[in-house]
Amino acid sequence: MNAETAKTKKRTLREKMSLRLRGIRLAFRIYGAKNILLRAAMYTSEYLPSYFEAFVLSLIVNELAGEAREDRLTQLVLLALGGYFLLYLFARWILFQERSSRIMDWRKDQLYLLSIDNRISYAHVEDPEIRRLRQRIQEANKNRNGVTCYRFFLAEAIPGAFNVLLSLSLFFTLFAPVENAGATGFGAFLLSAPAPFVLILLVLIAAFFAARLKSRAGMLTEKEYGNAAYLSMLSAPLFTADSDDIAIYNLKAPILGIMRKRVLGHPFLKRIMRIRSTHDALIALLDGLLLALALYFVAARTALGVYAVGSFLLYRNALTQLFSGVSFLFGALGYMSGQDEFMEELYRYLDLPDTMYKGTLAVEKRDDNRFEIVFQNVSFKYPGSKDFALQNVDLKFTIGERLALVGMNGSGKTTLIKLLCRLYDPTEGKILLNGIDITRYSYDEYIALFSVVFQDFKIFAFSVAENVACAPDPDRERVDSALREVGMADKVASMPHGMDTAVTREYEDDGVDLSGGEGQKLAIARALYKDAPFLILDEPTAALDPLAEAEIYGDLDKMAEDRTTVFISHRLSSCRFCDEIAVFDHGRIVERGNHKTLLSHNGKYAELWNAQAKYYVDSPAKG
8 A cells, every 4th residue: 555545534424434335335246145144144144052051051050059950951951952963063064154155255345346447548567556456455355455355354343243143132031120129228229120121321432432442552563554665565575585585595594684673672562562452451350340240240149039049040141242342343343443544545546437438330241251451540549648650550451461560669469459459449540340340349349350479478377278269168170289289288188187277386286387478379279279360479489499380380281271360570581481561660651561571671560570680680699
């Protein structure tokens, strides 16, 4: 959290209520009512036996103090055994249901953020400040702050409220009118009608103050969040240091020493411990005084003959549970107030607008892939930038053509691809699909025209088939065909479970770790599996060795077939087979033509080609 958001912000009661009610609704939306209620039921099942025990023991003690009938005592013992057994079955059933539900609850907050990523404008996703905001939200969730806190608050507040209501329901005889049998002084007060109300009022007041102490301690220590983040930042290099460096420089002892100096000796840790210790001691004192008062009240009334002896156990348990329930509820509400800063950041992210017009026109369905895209005088500035990343680009993507985009880093190649895939809209000019402005088409139908392999592609901890198909039920024949096209079929066949083998060992012990080149081939297979009319490859062989690269490009004619194929590449040797090459420089297309033609012009392409070729031709051999 940055310094500005770490400061306590004054909010009106209405603003606070709005923040927290939205947080509750959001928690139910993300995690689901079933999940939260099952967790609440699990907590409830944990303290129900204490109520049942107090109730049955009070009946047994009353019977022992009275007629002590054997048949009645037998019935009560059987009631205790049967009740405990049923409560045990209930608790186990709830635990099973909750754990089953929790399996499907894995990282729901992250999946929800991902759904927001897919909704908001791509410009927001690339904005560095928005990325930092999202990272802070993720860190908050990992530390059980933000919406994750609301999830646990609801799961525990519901049984807490039920605890309060159940304990109050056991007090109905506590308020029954009592005859004053000549008692005087404090004894007369104990027998008076207001006495039980005064006792419960004292319980509520004490619980409120205990909750306030917990809340105040939480809010005070929350202010040290910035210090904790700062320490984490300072300590990060210690944990990420290369093991070879640690071994060579014998850094094990120094790392521990530096950590102890930076973290354990930091003043903020001492402040936290002092605050928490002081407040915990006060809470324990309040708890002890209140329990002593409650026990004295019930014991005195029992001694005066108001209650049966067994009722002492029942009321004592009920008063203890009431204090615990009220204290927890107030404390949870106070702790929730400490989440306002986190929730405001989350809402800021969730409320980012999607400014891109999605269009409604359906894309024509064509089996022959006769889709033609034309850039008409297209220029583009990134949001917040004064300079054009792309200027006055006129380019036609001819059906079935293999087009290469080359140029130095920052020359505009990737920007053009982002505009082509409509991750951004042009600042000036138009992009046409079959003669119609692409902004008029349904966004989802338009982007379905493209299979893209980005340079920073992602391989997921799924099976090989699921990685290729990006679906839980892959078409196995299509997966096998795509793997063969990229030369991965034999490799996959040798894996423990073939195409069902997990990629990485994150979740499966017999998973496989792919090399960079193998991962890149898998990403290309994913693009081929989608079988879209436009195949876009951004540095498709960057992680491959020269032999593997030659193999990929050797099969390119078969891969491309009737697709329109676009390459971004820094290795100009890979562009020789392309029908056309567009050379970018400072956001403009400065040359176009095939490899042979461009070399004969002695222009920018020839300059780039010769600069690379000298490493292969002129470099002296090294031994």
